Amino acid sequence: MTEVTQIRTAAETGLGDLFDRLKGGLPGDVAIREAALAGFRERGLPHRRVEEFKYFDLRALMREAAPPAERPNATEIAKAFNQAKAFASVPAYRLTFVNGHLAASLKEAESFPSGIEVVPFEQALGEGHPLLASLGRVEVAQGNPILELNTAFMNDGAVIRVAAGATPDQPIALRFVSAGETAFSTATRVLVVVEAGAKVTLIESHEGPDGLANQTNTAVEFVVGDGASVDHVRFNGEGADVLSLSTITATLGADVSFSTHNALIGSAAARHQVFLACKGENSTVRIDGISLLRGRQHADATLVVDHAVPHCTSRETFKTILDGETTGVFQGKIVVRPHAQKTDGGMKSDALLLSERASMNNKPELEIFADDVVCGHGATCGALDDELLFYLKSRGLPKAEAESLLLQAFVGPPIEAIEHEGVRDALVGRVEEWLAARR
């Protein structure tokens, strides 16, 4: 029999070497990291022949492994802070991460109200913080190569605990900004434990300059207690050359209301993954996203909702606008386990192609093992309606303005579903900027 020698790409070799070099200095139990890297060691980066990565060939997209970001100095921090504009208008309890590192040694967290506890991730790993036991526990996320890479390399981030019954008066804002002259990689991990009955809005923004081919890998994991309510809104306004990998996981108790929204404008290539498990009855979930793509951007939205118990409702609404030579991907899967009767799931992905050279890949899946459920999915791809455009033009709107109005209307529903008015308005502003730049 012939020996099969796997040929490693430069990025794959680089990542392996990097890990071997760094592992002695990374905080926490190295065995967890080794275990997470086992899949990568065996198979390398996922590529187009791996079903989940058919439309997001990470091996092709990541040519080389960028070195991990150094802890930024004061100048870089100051410069980076000025770039965090996305939710600047929203009063919030802020934590800022510069190049993936929690900045300003937690000074910001000192202003947090009682009921929100923040521990830097490095410290939590070092001291074996008890909440870390819930890290990486969502079954449908296990074995995911992007999350595993994050686990292998995670070095900074935060553990945030919202105490039972706490209802902070402002959102918690996680700002990720980048600065510097050379491309770097990050592996940031945030664990958010929202205890029973608490109600919190968490906003997350990712911004940086064009021209830096950073490779960012962030994972935010939610563990939500019974009766709690969480609204999460994420904005990807990364620089135009960034390879952005992000994962959200969520484990929900009973009677939970949970929503997560990803608004994407930035990055050269981005994969945003949501893995969510309903573990308690009567919870309501909303997973939404809008992607506004131009140039040669490539954006992938992947989600798996695991209905493990009866009587939960989930809704997924994704809207993608594709201009230029962009590629969009939506792959959503709703899993209904054998005993999860009365599950109500609905998933929809709509794409609007503004160019002949743009392409959209929709892949909705339902895996239903219970017999008394309501589940549906739908996907559309289309161009702007000429009749509507003529109607608007006949009223005096120039073509570009008419298009903007229709595009705004297209992405409207998932934005309007955001409960926090200031956050909603901020996103509307980002969309308007994108549209104005198009004209």
Add this chain to the structure above:
Amino acid sequence: MLEINNLTVQIEDNRILNGLSLKVADGEVAAIMGPNGSGKSTLSYVIAGKEDYEVLDGEILLDGQNLLEMEADERAAAGVFLAFQYPLEIPGVGTMTFLKAALNAQRRARGEDELTTPDLIKRVNAAGETLEIKKDFLKRALNVGFSGGEKKRMEILQMALLEPKFCILDETDSGLDIDALRIVSEGVNTLRSKDRSFLVITHYQRLLNHIVPDTVHVMANGRIVKSGGKELALELEANGYADYRQEAA
């Protein structure tokens, strides 16, 4: 004044307008009647600037400006307004947002100051009252969930706000009940003035009892085959289009 000379138009090799000529003076209300398929709606779309049509010959002049050289939005800013036979629903676009965008786009194109929101609301409310449009309609997405009559009233509301020079009513009476027909006609009649002219396209004489025309033109096979006063409409109602179909053929 609108002047159409020898307008010849086709769509996908189908000749629809065949050397049509027509003049509508300032302040004039001209009615166009004609059988199905005679090209009435095409005429209205070509004047308004829809792109699907190929103009082979002729010209359309509004106060001397050649409309055929302008985009639809430029024609609107120059004073052309088409009240659609089937107004479109635009989900997600609020009626007020739309009205403001349209009005200000035209004002910008004409080099005028944009209207503030309070000014706009005042104007919209005033126009809405004449047309008996409920205020909560203005809070909804444009035409979404409106009945046929409500959509037509919204068209006339837009006409009132945009203050065009030349208005085309494309079968505005279709789908209207008697009350809605009266309301819409009154809305149009209040807009009649010595500077504003109308082209009223209809199948039925009934509308012309409410909006009394100065001239009536019969269209068949893509051209005007007879013109006269308002009595011509009554004659058509009594005798039908049979004579003109033959004449044109």
